Amino acid sequence: MAIPGACRSPLRRAYDVVIVGAGVQGLALAYELAKLGVRDVAVLDRSYPGGGGSGRNGEMIRSAFGSREWTGLFDESLRRWRTLSAELDFNVLFSGSGYLVLASTPEQVERCRADAVRQAALGVRSQFVTAEEARRIVPEVNPDLALGGVYQDHAGFAHHDAVVWGYARAAARLGVEIHTGVTVTGVEVAGGAVRGVRTDRGDVSTPVVVNAAGGAARAIAEMAGVRLPTRTCRLEMIVTESVAPFLRPALASLELLGYCHQTARGEFVGGTELPYPDVSDSLNGTYTLLADMAAKFVRLLPRLAGVRLLRHWAGLVDQADDLSPVIGPAPEVGGFYLTCGWVYGFMGAPATGALLARGIHEGVMPELLRPFSVTRLHEGRLIQEGALVVAAEEGNAA
Amino acid sequence: MNLRITTHPSASPARSRRVAFTFEGRTLHGYEGEPVATALHAAGVRVLSRSFKYHRPRGIGLTCGTPSCPGCQLTIDGHYGVPGCATPLRGGESVRRERAWPGADWDLLGAIDRFSALVPAGFQFRLLRGSPRLAHLAERLMGVIAGGGRTVAAEVAARALRPGLGERRTPLAVVGAGVAGLAAALAAAGSGLEVVLVDQGEEPGGALRAETRDVRGPDGVEVPGFRLVADLAARARQHASITVLTASTALGWYEGGALPVDTPDGLLVLRPDRLLVATGDYDVPMPFPGNDIPGVMMAGPVQRLINVDRVRPGERAVVVAAEPYGYGLAEQLHAVGVTLAAVVDPRPEREIPAGAFPAALAAARVPYLPGHAVREATGHRGVRRLVVAPLAGRSVVRLACDTVVVAAGRRPAEELLLQRLYHGDVTLDVTRDEADGPYSLPGGVAVAGGAAGTTDPAAALAHGAEAGRRLSRWKPGSDLPLTPLSPGAAGRPSPSGGTSD
Numbered sequence: 001m002a003i004p005g006a007c008r009s010p011l012r013r014a015y016d017v018v019i020v021g022a023g024v025q026g027l028a029l030a031y032e033l034a035k036l037g038v039r040d041v042a043v044l045d046r047s048y049p050g051g052g053g054s055g056r057n058g059e060m061i062r063s064a065f066g067s068r069e070w071t072g073l074f075d076e077s078l079r080r081w082r083t084l085s086a087e088l089d090f091n092v093l094f095s096g097s098g099y100l101v102l103a104s105t106p107e108q109v110e111r112c113r114a115d116a117v118r119q120a121a122l123g124v125r126s127q128f129v130t131a132e133e134a135r136r137i138v139p140e141v142n143p144d145l146a147l148g149g150v151y152q153d154h155a156g157f158a159h160h161d162a163v164v165w166g167y168a169r170a171a172a173r174l175g176v177e178i179h180t181g182v183t184v185t186g187v188e189v190a191g192g193a194v195r196g197v198r199t200d201r202g203d204v205s206t207p208v209v210v211n212a213a214g215g216a217a218r219a220i221a222e223m224a225g226v227r228l229p230t231r232t233c234r235l236e237m238i239v240t241e242s243v244a245p246f247l248r249p250a251l252a253s254l255e256l257l258g259y260c261h262q263t264a265r266g267e268f269v270g271g272t273e274l275p276y277p278d279v280s281d282s283l284n285g286t287y288t289l290l291a292d293m294a295a296k297f298v299r300l301l302p303r304l305a306g307v308r309l310l311r312h313w314a315g316l317v318d319q320a321d322d323l324s325p326v327i328g329p330a331p332e333v334g335g336f337y338l339t340c341g342w343v344y345g346f347m348g349a350p351a352t353g354a355l356l357a358r359g360i361h362e363g364v365m366p367e368l369l370r371p372f373s374v375t376r377l378h379e380g381r382l383i384q385e386g387a388l389v390v391a392a393e394e395g396n397a398a
Numbered sequence: 399m400n401l402r403i404t405t406h407p408s409a410s411p412a413r414s415r416r417v418a419f420t421f422e423g424r425t426l427h428g429y430e431g432e433p434v435a436t437a438l439h440a441a442g443v444r445v446l447s448r449s450f451k452y453h454r455p456r457g458i459g460l461t462c463g464t465p466s467c468p469g470c471q472l473t474i475d476g477h478y479g480v481p482g483c484a485t486p487l488r489g490g491e492s493v494r495r496e497r498a499w500p501g502a503d504w505d506l507l508g509a510i511d512r513f514s515a516l517v518p519a520g521f522q523f524r525l526l527r528g529s530p531r532l533a534h535l536a537e538r539l540m541g542v543i544a545g546g547g548r549t550v551a552a553e554v555a556a557r558a559l560r561p562g563l564g565e566r567r568t569p570l571a572v573v574g575a576g577v578a579g580l581a582a583a584l585a586a587a588g589s590g591l592e593v594v595l596v597d598q599g600e601e602p603g604g605a606l607r608a609e610t611r612d613v614r615g616p617d618g619v620e621v622p623g624f625r626l627v628a629d630l631a632a633r634a635r636q637h638a639s640i641t642v643l644t645a646s647t648a649l650g651w652y653e654g655g656a657l658p659v660d661t662p663d664g665l666l667v668l669r670p671d672r673l674l675v676a677t678g679d680y681d682v683p684m685p686f687p688g689n690d691i692p693g694v695m696m697a698g699p700v701q702r703l704i705n706v707d708r709v710r711p712g713e714r715a716v717v718v719a720a721e722p723y724g725y726g727l728a729e730q731l732h733a734v735g736v737t738l739a740a741v742v743d744p745r746p747e748r749e750i751p752a753g754a755f756p757a758a759l760a761a762a763r764v765p766y767l768p769g770h771a772v773r774e775a776t777g778h779r780g781v782r783r784l785v786v787a788p789l790a791g792r793s794v795v796r797l798a799c800d801t802v803v804v805a806a807g808r809r810p811a812e813e814l815l816l817q818r819l820y821h822g823d824v825t826l827d828v829t830r831d832e833a834d835g836p837y838s839l840p841g842g843v844a845v846a847g848g849a850a851g852t853t854d855p856a857a858a859l860a861h862g863a864e865a866g867r868r869l870s871r872w873k874p875g876s877d878l879p880l881t882p883l884s885p886g887a888a889g890r891p892s893p894s895g896g897t898s899d
C-alpha cells in the first residue's frame with residue numbers, strides 16, 4: 001500500500017513551518033495549520049507516518065482524568081474524536097462504546113469515587129460504578145478485579161493507523177508536504193531564533209520548527225539548545241487472533257497497570273506495564289513483558305485463556321516527571337515549538353493539533369494549552385494528575 | 399479421482415493404517431499419522447478454508463512453512479484454527495472448515511470477494527465516514543462476521559493454563575532439526591557440549607525428509623536425502639548429550655537471551671549460552687493474478703505431499719520453474735503419475751542453462767515453454783487454467799490444469815535473528831557466500847543451512863557441522879553478549895533491506 005499523503009516531489013529549500021515527526025501529533029498539527037491557511041508546511045520523518053508511537057499505541061481514548069489541566073484538554077479532544085471521521089473524510093474507526101477504569105482494591109474504589117466527583121465538578125461526563133455495574137458493563141471480567149470504577153460511556157478507542165492515514169491524507173490535500181525517509185540532524189539557531197533545520201537530504205530554512213519527534217523529542221530539542229527534561233520510555237503491546245466479540249468498551253485496570261479493548265474484527269489489543277518505568281530506547285519487545293501481559297490479561301478476562309497471540313511490539317514515549325505533555329513555545333529559542341512528553345498523545349492529538357495550530361498562527365497560546373508549557377518543569381511546578389494508568393516512579397503507580 | 403500414490407519409486411516408508419474421520423458430516427478415510435490436511439486433499443477436498451477479509455477460497459500448499467500459512471486452518475473436534483498440515487490424523491476426529499456460511503464450498507460471504515472491485519483494499523476507511531451512528535452499527539455487525547463466533551474450547555484453555563516447564567539454561571540451543579541443525583547438534587555434542595535441539599515438525603529432518611534424490615552424506619557416500627536425515631536424527635536421539643524436542647516451536651529470541659519454546663508438554667523457556675539458528679527457508683511465492691486459487695502450490699509442500707505423504711497434488715499440473723529445483727520436481731511429479739500439462743520457465747531463454755529440461759520429460763513429450771511469463775491463473779474453487787505468454791510477442795497459451803506448482807526461489811527463515819539483531823538503524827549483515835561456510839555472529843550465535851541462504855543439502859550438512867564445532871569452541875562470558883552487528887561492516891546490503899524503525 002502506498003504511504004497515504006506522502007509527498008513525491010523533492011524536499012524544498014524553504015518552508016514557513018517545518019514539523020519534525022509524522023506521528024499523530026505532527027500530522028494533526030500540520031492539518032490544522034493548513035486549515036488555518038498557513039502555506040508551505042512540511043512534515044519530515046525519518047521513517048514512515050505512524051512509525052513511532054502513533055502506530056504502536058493502545059488506541060485508548062478518554063477524558064475522565066483527575067486534574068483541571070488534563071480534563072480541559074482531553075475533553076476537548078474527545079469532542080473532536082466523535083466527529084473526526086467526517087472532519088477528515090476518512091473513517092478512523094472511532095468506537096465510542098465506553099471506557100471503564102477498573103478498581104480492584106477498596107483504596108482504588110475510593111480513588112475512583114473521588115475522581116468521578118471531581119470530574120463532575122470539572123464538567124466531564126463520567127460516572128462512578130459499583131462492582132455490580134462494572135460487571136454488567138464487562139460481563140467477562142474477573143469479579144475479583146472488579147470492585148468498582150469510573151465509566152465514561154462516550155469514550156472508547158479508534159484505529160491508530162487509520163487516524164495517521166486520515167490526518168496525513170487530509171493534510172496533503174490541503175497542500176502540506178509530508179516527506180518520509182528524511183532524518184533531521186540539526187536545528188539552525190541564530191540571534192535567539194530558529195533559522196532552519198539540517199537534514200540528511202540537505203538544509204531547509206524556516207522560521208518555525210515544531211518538535212513532534214515522540215521518543216526522539218529530547219534529541220531534537222538538544223539540537224536547538226532547548227532544555228527538555230523528559231526521558232524516553234518503552235511500552236509494549238499485544239494483539240490476539242480474532243475471536244467472537246466479548247469485550248465492548250475500552251478497559252483499563254489500575255491494579256494490573258493494563259489497558260485493552262477488542263477491535264471490530266475481533267482482535268483483542270492490550271498492553272501492561274511493570275510497576276516501574278522501562279527507561280529504554282529499544283524497539284525490541286521483551287519476553288518479560290510478553291509473559292506479564294499474557295498472565296495479567298488472562299487474569300483480568302479469563303476467557304482469553306488459549307487465545308493465540310498474533311503480534312507483540314514495543315514503542316517509545318517521551319515522558320516528563322509529571323507524565324503530562326509539554327506543549328507550546330520553547331522559552332530559549334524563538335520559533336521553536338514543542339508537542340512532546342506525550343504518554344497519552346494519541347487521544348490528545350485532535351485537540352492539541354487544533355489548539356497548537358491556533359497558538360502558532362496567532363502567536364498566543366490558547367488557554368487550554370498554557371498549563372502544559374515546558375517552564376512548569378524548569379520551575380518545578382508539576383501537574384498533579386492522579387487518574388492515569390501508567391507506571392510512575394519506582395514501585396508506585398500514578 | 400484417486401490421488402494416492404500406490405507405487406512410489408523411492409523406498410521411503412509409507413504410512414499403512416487406514417482410519418476413518420468425519421468431515422462436515424461425511425465419513426472420510428486417511429492414513430494414521432499423515433497430516434489432516436493431506437487426508438482431506440487426498441479425499442478430493444480442495445477448499446480447506448476462506449481468507450479472512452474477502453473470503454477467498456484457500457487450499458493447501460500456498461505459503462506453507464511460513465508461520466502464517468492460511469491454507470489449512472481447520473476446526474478439529476471443536477478447536478478452531480488448528481493447522482491441518484501440522485496435525486497428524488489419529489482417526490475418529492470431527493473436522494470442519496471455518497469462516498464460511500453456510501459452508502466453505504458455497505460461501506455466501508464470498509460475495510464480499512465477488513464485489514471486490516467495489517470494495518478495494520482499505521474500503522472500511524472510506525465507508526460510512528460521515529455517519530458515526532451507522533459506522534458504529536456496521537462495526538458491531540462486522541465483529542460478528544469477523545470473529546466467526548470463535549470461542550476457545552475448554553480443553554484448549556486448560557492446556558494454555560498449565561504451569562509451564564520453567565526455565566532451563568543450556569550450553570547450546572539449536573533451532574531447526576533439518577540437515578544443518580542435526581549435523582551441528584551432533585558435531586557440538588561430539589565435542590562434549592550439552593545440546594537442546596528444537597524442531598516444530600512431528601519428526602526431525604526438515605525439508606530433506608521429502609527428498610528422494612541422492613545427497614552426499616558426511617562419509618562421502620550418496621544416499622537419498624530422506625534416509626540421510628533419518629540416520630542423523632536416529633543418532634541425535636541416541637546421543638546422551640542431545641535433547642531432541644519435536645513438535646516444539648521456538649517462539650522468539652528475546653533481549654536477555656530468553657528463547658521460549660512451545661512444547662507439547664507446555665512452555666519451556668530456554669536460556670542458551672550459545673544459539674544456532676538452523677530454521678531452513680521458505681518458498682518465495684510468484685506474483686500473478688489468481689496465485690492464491692486452491693491448486694496453486696509451492697514446490698516445498700508439493701514435494702512433501704508426493705514423497706512423504708504419497709499423495710498427488712492433482713492429476714494435471716503445470717510446473718513453473720524459475721529455479722533448477724523446479725525441473726527436478728517436475729521429474730518427480732511425472733514419475734508418480736501426475737500428467738504434466740507443461741513445464742514453464744519464466745526466465746529469458748538465454749539465461750536458462752542448456753540441458754535444464756530433463757531428458758525423461760522430453761522423451762515423454764511434456765510440453766516445455768521456456769521464456770514464458772505467467773499472466774494469470776483462472777478458476778474459482780480450484781485452478782482450471784494457467785495463462786502464460788512468451789516474453790517477446792503477443793500470443794498467449796492457455797494451459798488446462800488442476801494444479802500449478804511454483805518454484806520461484808527460496809528465502810531464509812531468519813526471523814529469530816531479525817527479532818534480535820534487526821533493530822533501529824542496524825541492519826543484519828549476513829555474508830551469504832557459501833564458500834565462506836557458516837558465518838558466525840558475535841556472542842556465540844551462528845546461522846547455518848537454508849537460514850543462511852544455503853540451498854545445496856551437502857553444503858548445509860557441512861556448514862552445520864562446522865558451526866557446531868565452532869560454537870563448542872566458543873567460551874561464553876558471564877552473559878550472552880548482545881552487541882548488534884555494525885551496519886554495513888562487510889559492505890553488503892541486508893538481504894531484507896531497510897530498517898525496522
Ligand SMILES: Cc1cc2nc3c(=O)[nH]c(=O)nc-3n(C[C@H](O)[C@H](O)[C@H](O)COP(=O)(O)OP(=O)(O)OC[C@H]3O[C@@H](n4cnc5c(N)ncnc54)[C@H](O)[C@@H]3O)c2cc1C
Nearest residue numbers: 021023025046052053054057058060184214315345346347
Ligand atoms: C505501546 C504504547 C501504547 C500506548 N497507548 C496509548 C493509548 O492507549 N492512548 C494514547 O492516547 N496514547 C498511547 N500511547 C502514547 C502515544 O502513542 C503517543 O503519545 C503518541 O503516539 C505520540 O505521538 P507523536 O506524534 O508525538 O510521536 P510519534 O508517533 O512517536 O512520532 C514521532 C515521529 O518522529 C520521527 N522522528 C524522530 N526523530 C526524527 C528525526 N531526527 N528526524 C525526522 N523524524 C524523526 C519518528 O520517526 C516518528 O515517526 C501509547 C504508546 C505506546 C508506545
Ligand code: FES
Nearest residue numbers: 462467469470483
Ligand atoms: S501449512 Fe497447511 S496449507 Fe500451508
